[in-house]
Amino acid sequence: MTEQGPGGGHAPSYDLECRNLVCRFGDFVAVNDVSFGVPEGDFFSILGPSGCGKTTILRMMAGFLQPTSGDFLIKGKSVIDMPPNRRPINMVFQHLALFPMMTVAENIAYGLLRQGINRIDARKKVEDALERIGLPGSGEKKIKQLSGGQQQRVAIARCLVLEPAALLLDEPLGALDLKLREHMKVELKKMQDQFGTTFVYITHDQSEALVMSDHVAVMNQGRFEQIGTPQDLYYQPATAFVAGFVGDTNRWQGRVESVDRDTVKVITQDGVQLLATAAGGEALSQGSQVEIFVRPEAVVITLESERITSQDNRITGELISVLFNGANSRALIRDRHTGGELDVALPQTGEFSHLQRGQEVHLGWSLAHAKAFIQKESGG
């Protein structure tokens, strides 16, 4: 939808730039007119649900797949006709693709030797790289002798020793268990800082993308929905898909009753009247079908109804359950009138720690925090 490059405007100093990439498999359009630029040293993520075409984009960038149309530039030069082994970018594969018949050191030295660097210099660089990824002295080990996280780091080091213009990573944390994944998120970000390389990172996990990235592109059904900083995506989603996919959110569907500049009055399917702000840059008019999104932390929760009289939207509900998770605790609340469920962030003060099941609570939120998007026929 919005195709402004990250950082705004069209600065010519992009490290990588895709222009109107299209990839068709027969009748199926896997990647549909995607354009974006990645500035030097950027951590750029492509975030989207499974099967939306992320890997396809990356394979076109790495050179394993010829796009149906469009262009791809590295440092301003088109490389669309260059075979993968000549492109100055490297890829970390989804299942790492470390060479099992070689040792750790041989894996890291592989690309160096292919560049024609002599063995002595290559060995020095390999030792240096092992040091930097915290595996000094592990050069002679077989790949199988390393843990999942260590293999991860070797796979990345194997590319980074080549000092590529950019590193492409295809869900590299997908195969790890949850705990290790949390740890590797921080580790990856540190590694990127240390080597100062541009990263293009693919993931379907929105928290990974938000935590690590400088810029994120949200992808759906072969198209980019929005490109921006994690904050942009979270606070100013451009489309209903982005609002629903990035971060947790409460949502309602309804029909516009009246429009007053940006403010819309909506009657939901359950007959509740809500005030919201028009978003997504499309004109809303009376009778439009819309979706309203409200973040859990934008909802004020209280036991005394008079404390939220200033809020634009108010609901009375009963507590279903408290999902305690330290600072990220949530309450699940059922709307008294409609039976709809709401996800609400609990303040960290602890004043709600004694909430009882079935207790009556009052919820309120301002219309600025409620975003209304036109509802698409086949919206995600």
Next chain:
Amino acid sequence: MSLSLRSAVRLNLILLLIPVFLWLLLLIILPHIDMLLVSTQVKVRPRVYEFSFANYGEFFSEPLYWRTFARTAIMSIAATLLTLVIAFPVAYYIAKMLRGRMKSFLFLLCLVPFWVSELVRTFGWMILLRESGVFSNLFQWIGFADGPVEMLYNDATIMVGLIYTSMLFMVVPLVTILDSLDDSLVEAGYDLGGNAFTVLRTIIIPHAMPGIVSGCIVVFMLTLGNYLTPVLLGGKDSLWFTAQIYTQFITRFNWELGAAFGFLLLFLSSMIVWMGLKLSRQTLTETMG
């Protein structure tokens, strides 16, 4: 309870293994022991035999015998290597380039020649290659040759026949092992700057090594022990070692010398396989496992 259970399991295992042991004992070990005994007998007078290694001595003292053996071994090694060189691209194409039905179809196509007996298959070659055969007539008709061309009874023809017979036994293990090669390893090889040759040398071949070795062992053994193809396509001058063994047993009724030859064939072919394993740094368990 657990004790009786365990002994029951053991009894089952023994019962299962009995046919295997019987097979080994009756069909492999016993005949070979008998062969060994026969090979160390020398006839002094009619029906009187003495213990002696003279039969083995004869192999080394008579140049025809050991030269025939050396020739057989070298041609078998050459046939094995040529089969490998031809089968590898075929196997790679079937395993990596094709998907679905086309893949099974081509794989099956490799099998088709084996629906016909080896004898008939070899006669097929003879019909094509003999003096009054299809190719000879074709060449004359085109004008490549003035008179009939005899293409049978030379080493090149033996080689073609041996390779043709061996293809399947090389293609099958190669397809199996190449199928198990993760495509992303090959892609990673290219991505890190490798070209087609280095990717083949550093990634594909090391991965395929167990399949290459097991294919080579099977093909080498089959070629070395082949009788029909060299004799029919090579004629009298084929000088194949199995033909020597046949001559000793059947034509000359010299079972003692024939048995000694049989043992030498077994021993020397084992040595060659062992050397091949050493050279390729593979172990037998790795290859067969």
